[in-house]
Amino acid sequence: MPLEDASAEFHDFFERHYVELARLAHLLTGDSDAADDLAADAFVALWHRWDRVQRADRPLAYARGVVSNMARNSIRRAVRERRRVALFWTRSTDRAEDPDVAAVVDVRAALGRLPFRKRACVVLRHAFDLSEKDTALALGISVGTVKSQTSKGLAELERILGRRATEELVGRRS
Missing domain, CATH: 1.10.10.10 (Winged helix-like DNA-binding domain superfamily/Winged helix DNA-binding domain)
Structure with a gap:
């Protein structure tokens, strides 16, 4: 498929599904700013694998999987970072629920x-x-x-x- 056709299809996919995928990212991460960034990063990843996305039986499900995996990785990074900060923090950072x-x-x-x-x-x-x-x-x-x-x-x-x-x-x- 010519690049301009692929680009047009991707643009259409983006227009139809960006809001939904950003909402999914927001509900998974709980952070609206991070969700917008995550959704944008997911679309960059989808563009790089656009030929694979197009061949998928359910391209939207594939995209949801990308967003979910990226959200999980983002949460894991944040947890690791908090643990690193806690190691160097002199006061207890544990809060009672x-x-x-x-x-x-x-x-x-x-x-x-x-x-x-x-x-x-x-x-x-x-x-x-x-x-x-x-x-x-x-x-x-x-x-x-x-x-x-x-x-x-x-x-x-x-x-x-x-x-x-x-x-x-x-x-x-x-």
Whole structure:
């Protein structure tokens, strides 16, 4: 395919999906500025592999996987950096969690408390309304793992936010 055709297709893909992928990055990282950067970096990576993206059965799922992997790596880098800083910090940086935060914690803060995989499964399944199969494809994990991680993530959210708030968040499912 000529470069100008590929460029036009990529531009169209970008226009259709940038907002969604930036939103996914924001929900996974909890940081809107980092999410915009992450989404932009993901599109750079997608452009470099555009021939592979075009051949994918589900290009958007492929793109979601790129964003999810980049978000996971970003979170890991931040955690490693915090640990390095803590090693050189003379005062204790540990903060006690207030066990009664459920009434105060908003949804993003509650999602931020979930481990990455649980958070990603809950976000993709409920905020993006993806099927278990599409979620598994986006994250590169099995459907069974999506089911268990989503269930465990929702249980943790229920513990943090309360049953009523969690049901409102994800909607009542039969």
